[in-house]
Amino acid sequence: MRNLLFLSLFLIVSIILSSAINFNYNLYLNVFAQESEVSIAPGAGDPNNIETFVPPQISLSSRSTISWTNGDSITHTVTAARNPEIANGEAPFDSGPISPGYTWDKTFNSPAQFDYHCLIHPFMTGKVVIN
Numbered sequence: 001m002r003n004l005l006f007l008s009l010f011l012i013v014s015i016i017l018s019s020a021i022n023f024n025y026n027l028y029l030n031v032f033a034q035e036s037e038v039s040i041a042p043g044a045g046d047p048n049n050i051e052t053f054v055p056p057q058i059s060l061s062s063r064s065t066i067s068w069t070n071g072d073s074i075t076h077t078v079t080a081a082r083n084p085e086i087a088n089g090e091a092p093f094d095s096g097p098i099s100p101g102y103t104w105d106k107t108f109n110s111p112a113q114f115d116y117h118c119l120i121h122p123f124m125t126g127k128v129v130i131n
């Protein structure tokens, strides 16, 4: 009877500990997953406008999500260059048309480096570095 009590206690403590470890592991993963925002500046489609993608370059760790929000009054795209310098497992990306006020998200899971631009306004350029 006493052995059974110890065994039950052991099992309960084990279950509590393993769920605590699992919880901490998830917390760890979430802490290292980053989220960042790039805004497409008002007037970005005007070749005389200095600000297009803000910030123009973004560096993050892998498992990051970047949100591009079109703050301009016309449609833009977020399109990776055809020959990315480094693209370990990450395919070149293309948002398709992003209407004014809309956001496009892209998650990066591997280290990669992309130069990107707007297909409609090729002078709009930016860079993503995933470490």
Ligand SMILES: [Cu+2]
Pocket (backbone or CB within 6 Å): 044, 045, 075, 076, 077, 118, 119, 120, 121, 124
């Ligand atoms: Cu554009």
